[in-house]
Amino acid sequence: MIEYKRQNSPILVGLFYFSIQLCNILLFINLKENSVPFVSRLFIKTGMIFFALALVTGLLLELGVGMVAQLRFVFWHMIMLGWITQIIMGVSLWMFPGRTKSEAISKNINAYLAYFGLNAGLILRVIAEPQSAYYPADVFSMMILVSAVLQAFGVVFYIREMWPRLSDKRRLAALKRSTS
Amino acid sequence: MMPLISRVMIRLAFLYLFVGVLIGSLMMIQKVMPFWEFIWILRPIHIEMLIMGWIIQFTLGTAYWMLPRLLGAPKRGPELPGWIMVFALNLGIVLMMGKSVVSIVLASEDSIIVLTTLLGVTGRILQLLAVGLFVSLHWKRVVTYRYLDHSH
Numbered sequence: 001m002i003e004y005k006r007q008n009s010p011i012l013v014g015l016f017y018f019s020i021q022l023c024n025i026l027l028f029i030n031l032k033e034n035s036v037p038f039v040s041r042l043f044i045k046t047g048m049i050f051f052a053l054a055l056v057t058g059l060l061l062e063l064g065v066g067m068v069a070q071l072r073f074v075f076w077h078m079i080m081l082g083w084i085t086q087i088i089m090g091v092s093l094w095m096f097p098g099r100t101k102s103e104a105i106s107k108n109i110n111a112y113l114a115y116f117g118l119n120a121g122l123i124l125r126v127i128a129e130p131q132s133a134y135y136p137a138d139v140f141s142m143m144i145l146v147s148a149v150l151q152a153f154g155v156v157f158y159i160r161e162m163w164p165r166l167s168d169k170r171r172l173a174a175l176k177r178s179t180s
Numbered sequence: 181m182m183p184l185i186s187r188v189m190i191r192l193a194f195l196y197l198f199v200g201v202l203i204g205s206l207m208m209i210q211k212v213m214p215f216w217e218f219i220w221i222l223r224p225i226h227i228e229m230l231i232m233g234w235i236i237q238f239t240l241g242t243a244y245w246m247l248p249r250l251l252g253a254p255k256r257g258p259e260l261p262g263w264i265m266v267f268a269l270n271l272g273i274v275l276m277m278g279k280s281v282v283s284i285v286l287a288s289e290d291s292i293i294v295l296t297t298l299l300g301v302t303g304r305i306l307q308l309l310a311v312g313l314f315v316s317l318h319w320k321r322v323v324t325y326r327y328l329d330h331s332h
Contacts, residue, residue, distance in 0.1 A: 159194045
């Protein structure tokens with residue numbers, strides 16, 4: 001009798017490793033380096049990607065390509081929120097006093113939720129806003145609605161993380177004790 | 181330790197960020213689910229809050245904390261000009277936002293141009309004063325102590 005041994009498909013395994021490597025390359029995440037917190041690196045590098053995308057959008061605007069009127073909003077928000085605000089958030093999460101030394105998501109939950117809210121919100125906006133002016137489908141309206149809520153929540157979580165870290169020396173020491 | 185002036189400026193920046201983004205989110209919702217047609221009058225306030233209130237105020241507050249300190253006391257220069265800087269910047273932002281509100285609410289009044297000009301000019305002068313104070317407080321702090329003779 002022939003025994004069949006269950007094996008993972010080499011194609012699927014290959015695709016799995018390829019997708020992980022692709023994510024690493026796309027986000028430029030150096031997982032070995034740990035001096036700058038992982039969440040800060042996510043903020044800063046995603047900000048850089050938005051910066052480049054914003055300038056591509058700016059180029060399209062100058063060339064008069066596509067849905068120009070709606071791209072103007074997208075361009076400014078990718079610059080101000082996608083780049084400047086994200087680099088401010090990434091650096092402040094890293095440099096401001098009271099940071100936990102742990103890289104665990106549970107210890108940095110507000111920062112990760114802020115990252116998710118801001119970026120998911122901005123991506124939805126970039127996709128839906130230019131489309132909604134020309135194809136007023138319900139799906140684009142819903143995406144804009146979700147985007148607005150996500151961005152607002154992202155900011156709330158960032159402030160929630162940072163507000164206690166601006167306390168005076170005594171409260172900051174208590175905060176450090178509670179997070180270590 | 182972060183000085184009180186920086187902590188106040190950064191917390192004020194967070195408040196402007198929160199309110200500014202909230203207004204922005206409401207304007208986005210208005211696009212797809214209209215609930216108040218006059219929400220667009222808040223657009224200049226949204227921009228003023230997020231550029232001057234959030235980004236500029238946050239960077240000034242952080243620079244006051246992080247730039248190299250002076251060798252003599254007080255380490256970050258006299259405190260009074262620092263507090264005037266905070267006050268002038270925030271009053272300037274409030275007046276600029278007031279200008280936007282007044283120009284809508286009193287649109288039919290004859291004296292509107294005088295009033296909005298007065299608010300706008302005063303607001304920007306106060307912001308200029310804040311920037312001037314920031315420059316004067318930090319000019320000497322933008323140095324390197326690498327070549328300092330440590331034998332003294």
